[in-house]
Amino acid sequence: MRKTVLILGAGSDMARALSAELAEGGYNLFLAGRNVHELSKDAKDLEIRFEIQAEALYFDALDTNSHPGFYDHLNPEPFGVVAAFGVLGDENLARRDPLEWQQIINTNYSGCVSILSLAANRMEKAGEGFIVGISSVAGDRGRAANYVYGSAKAGLSAFLSGLRNRLCRSGVRVITVKPGFVRTKMTRDLDLPSRLSATPEEAARDIFNAILSNRDVVYTRWMWRWIMAFIKHIPERIFKRMSI
Amino acid sequence: MENLPELLVANWNNYPRINARLWEFRTENQAVKLLDSLSRCIPRGLGRSYGDCSLEKNIISTPDFKRFIALDQKQEILECEAGISLDQILRTIIPRGLFLPVTPGTRHVTLGGAIASDVHGKNHHLHGAFGRHVLSLLLLTPGGEVIDCSREKNAEIFYAVCGGMGLLGLILSARIRLMPIQSTYISQLTIPAENLDHLMDLFETHEQSTYSVAWLDLLSRGRNFGHGLFMLGEHCLSGEITSKDLRRREKFGINIPFFMPGWIMNEHGLRAFNNLYHLRGKSGPGRSFPDLDDFFYPLDKVHNWNRFYGRKGFLQYQFVLPKEHSRLGLEKIQAHIQASGILPFLAVLKLLGPQAGPLSFPLQGYTLALDFPIKPGLSAMLSALDRLVHNLGGRIYLAKDARMSKLDFRRGYPEISRFLELKNKLDPKNKMASLQSKRLGLCAKPY
Numbered sequence: 001m002r003k004t005v006l007i008l009g010a011g012s013d014m015a016r017a018l019s020a021e022l023a024e025g026g027y028n029l030f031l032a033g034r035n036v037h038e039l040s041k042d043a044k045d046l047e048i049r050f051e052i053q054a055e056a057l058y059f060d061a062l063d064t065n066s067h068p069g070f071y072d073h074l075n076p077e078p079f080g081v082v083a084a085f086g087v088l089g090d091e092n093l094a095r096r097d098p099l100e101w102q103q104i105i106n107t108n109y110s111g112c113v114s115i116l117s118l119a120a121n122r123m124e125k126a127g128e129g130f131i132v133g134i135s136s137v138a139g140d141r142g143r144a145a146n147y148v149y150g151s152a153k154a155g156l157s158a159f160l161s162g163l164r165n166r167l168c169r170s171g172v173r174v175i176t177v178k179p180g181f182v183r184t185k186m187t188r189d190l191d192l193p194s195r196l197s198a199t200p201e202e203a204a205r206d207i208f209n210a211i212l213s214n215r216d217v218v219y220t221r222w223m224w225r226w227i228m229a230f231i232k233h234i235p236e237r238i239f240k241r242m243s244i
Numbered sequence: 245m246e247n248l249p250e251l252l253v254a255n256w257n258n259y260p261r262i263n264a265r266l267w268e269f270r271t272e273n274q275a276v277k278l279l280d281s282l283s284r285c286i287p288r289g290l291g292r293s294y295g296d297c298s299l300e301k302n303i304i305s306t307p308d309f310k311r312f313i314a315l316d317q318k319q320e321i322l323e324c325e326a327g328i329s330l331d332q333i334l335r336t337i338i339p340r341g342l343f344l345p346v347t348p349g350t351r352h353v354t355l356g357g358a359i360a361s362d363v364h365g366k367n368h369h370l371h372g373a374f375g376r377h378v379l380s381l382l383l384l385t386p387g388g389e390v391i392d393c394s395r396e397k398n399a400e401i402f403y404a405v406c407g408g409m410g411l412l413g414l415i416l417s418a419r420i421r422l423m424p425i426q427s428t429y430i431s432q433l434t435i436p437a438e439n440l441d442h443l444m445d446l447f448e449t450h451e452q453s454t455y456s457v458a459w460l461d462l463l464s465r466g467r468n469f470g471h472g473l474f475m476l477g478e479h480c481l482s483g484e485i486t487s488k489d490l491r492r493r494e495k496f497g498i499n500i501p502f503f504m505p506g507w508i509m510n511e512h513g514l515r516a517f518n519n520l521y522h523l524r525g526k527s528g529p530g531r532s533f534p535d536l537d538d539f540f541y542p543l544d545k546v547h548n549w550n551r552f553y554g555r556k557g558f559l560q561y562q563f564v565l566p567k568e569h570s571r572l573g574l575e576k577i578q579a580h581i582q583a584s585g586i587l588p589f590l591a592v593l594k595l596l597g598p599q600a601g602p603l604s605f606p607l608q609g610y611t612l613a614l615d616f617p618i619k620p621g622l623s624a625m626l627s628a629l630d631r632l633v634h635n636l637g638g639r640i641y642l643a644k645d646a647r648m649s650k651l652d653f654r655r656g657y658p659e660i661s662r663f664l665e666l667k668n669k670l671d672p673k674n675k676m677a678s679l680q681s682k683r684l685g686l687c688a689k690p691y
Contacts, residue, residue: 049332
């Protein structure tokens with residue numbers, strides 16, 4: 001029987017590309033997000049292209065009260081869960097507007113903790129499955145340009161690392177994805193260096209390969225692992241004066 | 245409205261090249277908003293036309309709007325958003341034993357583009373152009389309305405949109421008829437032809453064959469003029485050839501990584517190429533079994549083959565002459581080309597069937613497609629050809645035009661007034677306009 005993967009935040013560019021990879025790999029899909037109208041069109045498209053089953057579901061990462069009911073109603077229970085939702089936010093606005101930083105933290109961090117905890121408990125019981133969290137290289141070290149976003153992603157990375165540690169023995173895999181630059185809707189207004197930027201399709205392929213292989217933490221594109229290793233080792237004394 | 249940088253944009257022949265903004269969208273809602281926010285624009289798919297028909301300061305770029313909507317395998321009907329490429333459609337339908345009833349020479353055009361240019365293939369004489377297999381389509385009009393068009397509903401608009409060059413609005417989606425196939429192979433018969441007369445006789449005696457096309461050598465003179473290769477094809481039935489299944493083989497492609505210097509295309513190069521090509525037919529008629537890609541899309545294997553012509557680009561000149569004037573007309577045109585010394589790289593001849601909508605290119609007669617590298621004297625030579633073509637009651641393919649005059653266009657497309665009446669109704673402010681439509685006067689009246 002085909003296994004089912006739940007994609008949360010399925011309308012994002014990276015999630016759409018990943019949906020196609022997973023569908024081509026033979027997984028059935030739940031596409032969850034706020035725009036069910038468009039997601040159901042995406043679902044139909046994937047059904048036709050890859051001869052799988054796909055269903056669109058309403059999901060709001062910020063409405064954590066709804067999460068237990070949402071997860072209970074999934075039928076069949078998903079074998080894999082991908083948390084692909086996230087918001088870049090406006091860092092300048094977040095300096096003075098509590099609504100903005102709350103939105104950034106609640107979406108990128110609290111929303112993930114809420115829904116992935118539910119998934120983790122079920123999978124632990126079942127003794128199989130995988131969880132993919134899309135974090136960010138911005139979580140590896142706080143920078144002036146986006147530290148609210150970065151801190152939420154840092155929290156997410158730590159959460160995923162702990163979850164992996166906890167679930168390792170029960171046969172459930174947890175994969176942390178750390179994209180560098182990806183050309184998506186979220187970053188369309190930024191001027192990105194082309195060699196360091198992945199297309200959503202490249203990023204999706206990296207994630208899919210990580211699911212198939214035994215990777216724990218994936219950087220995409222791959223060179224970001226080394227770039228971030230270097231950046232993490234810059235002494236704070238120096239780092240605090242830098243503008244990168 | 246957000247700020248979008250300008251890019252250098254050209255279609256497949258790299259001429260002309262202009263600065264333009266490419267506006268992308270992926271949902272119907274976004275398309276409606278986008279069209280509403282622009283005062284002048286033209287839709288563009290994958291940019292495989294040859295010329296300026298989809299060029300304008302603001303371009304509505306469709307390839308992100310590419311979802312399958314429905315596939316009925318029993319009824320053989322497919323519905324998709326218009327920015328999907330024929331390549332993606334074929335990848336999905338061929339493994340299910342289905343194929344496009346009409347296909348152009350490349351997989352890399354969008355569904356919307358195929359309709360807007362009413363493209364044709366090697367079976368036009370029997371199965372018509374692409375539009376004939378469109379059952380219905382959704383059109384987003386310049387006024388922001390979404391209308392359902394088919395032969396039964398809004399029929400007049402439907403016929404005008406097929407071949408309408410995007411000038412009546414943005415095609416959002418279409419339902420098309422597919423055809424069943426039993427294998428991914430074609431049974432091809434190649435017959436060498438001694439001259440043009442022989443070639444035309446072959447076309448006419450084989451009118452019942454599904455696919456037919458000819459390559460001819462325009463460099464030969466006298467009695468030999470028009471010697472070439474005539475190719476016929478039929479879909480192989482299952483069991484006709486062995487051990488072949490319905491899966492598409494992934495193949496190695498060749499890429500032209502950079503623009504070639506212009507001198508590659510001089511007369512010696514052309515002769516060498518033509519002689520090489522002709523060797524294939526020296527041994528007399530031959531049967532072969534190419535797969536669908538080899539038969540329909542041989543040039544798709546050479547990625548960026550347009551770079552062969554150098555940075556300056558090239559012009560593709562494709563015209564059709566009414567059948568009764570074709571023999572004499574082609575000889576006149578060939579004589580003119582030879583006298584000018586500006587020689588085409590490749591010449592492809594095809595017998596077409598009757599015409600469809602008011603702006604649709606095909607009409608009953610012979611069509612010849614010629615590729616010319618851009619160089620001094622070409623423009624004058626082609627203007628002279630324009631006169632010859634139109635004096636004989638022929639016309640030029642709008643999807644391959646970058647330079648025709650308004651007057652020649654009016655002579656070639658006498659039903660234009662029918663089209664302009666609709667343009668007046670649907671787009672009185674000329675929201676939809678391209679460099680080509682402005683050059684050819686394809687506008688509503690108060691322009």
